[in-house]
Amino acid sequence: MLKLEQLPKLRCIYSSSAVLVCDSIEEATISYCSDLKRVFGSWFNPLQTLERLNLRKLESLQSVFDEEALALLSPAPATTFFPLVSITIATCHQLKKLFSPRSRLSCLQNLETIDIMDCAQMEEIISLGSQEEEKALQLSLPKLRILKLKDLPALKSICSNISVLRCDSLMYLLIIRCTELKRIPLYLPQLDNGQSLPPPSLKGINVFPKEWWESLEWDHPKERDALLPFCKFLAEEPWWVRPPGRHLGPLAQNESPTS
Structure with a gap:
């Protein structure tokens, strides 16, 4: 270690x-x-x-x-x-960004958990670069189970404005106070009748505030309906999503519903 x-x-x-x-x-x-x-x-x-x-x-x-x-490395470090x-x-x-084109997202196929909180200038999770930004790409993190984004006031995109992220193993999604984020770019396959299917392993989505969720933009009109049954809208700030430094109350600080 x-x-x-x-x-x-x-x-x-x-x-x-x-x-x-x-x-x-x-x-x-x-x-x-x-x-x-x-x-x-x-x-x-x-x-x-x-x-x-x-x-x-x-x-x-x-x-x-x-x-x-x-x-300067050629080729880029594939491992x-x-x-x-x-x-x-x-x-x-x-x-301002977590992964970039040089980070080689294709080499992160074992990634199961991404947890980012309290980063005031974080704008992108996956930055695709100027050329890729103009393309509708399908990115993949096949083993990603938990994605937590908390207190990222400048976050504008997870993986560009037109690309999608395929996470077939996703179980929990938590988005707290990321009010500049306008789109959740999950890949949701479409049936012939236009219905969207959620990730097969999805168990829960925790969101705060509810007004942010209602303002989101969707690639297909049925995507919101597909995810809504999994959503838990937090009516008030529970202790485990309060900004750092605020009193956490009597419960243990290391407990979390998605731990």
Whole structure:
């Protein structure tokens, strides 16, 4: 396990003049490193065993990958993060996107959980780049079970405005206070009669506020009807979705209905 915490002067993890080989790390947690701008770059050997990545309170973080460094690699590292099962990001206010074209979404097919909260400038989850933005693509995360997006006031898209994300294993979707998000780009197959089918494993969708859900735009008119039976509209802020720093009440802070 790689664990870096409470290092306020840390600006980079590894120098670009050296390559670090890590062939046994299964979990990486980096938190409270206020000057850190990037996590991984070309000098960091692909973590072929990494399963869990946790990034918290990295107030200067601009990218999970060093985009300029990765652009120099030819071919792009096909195995980067391939075993990754879960990624958690919290209170990284300079981070504007999670995955980019250079992140090679196709290498994240084992990803099961994405949990992002309290990132003030997060605009996109999957950034496709200027050329791909104009295409209607079907992206796939076949093992994704849980997607949590909380307190992302600048979030405008999950994967562009016209592409769709196929998540046949999706069980839980939680979207709290992402009021700039106008579209949920889940791939919902259409029957001959025009009816949309929800993901086969879907069990629940938690939403706050309800007014946001009612304002969403849909690619097909029946998509809202297909997802509505799974929705739970939170009438008020339960303790587990309150913004960081607000009193959480008597219940345990680490409990969650989708944990």
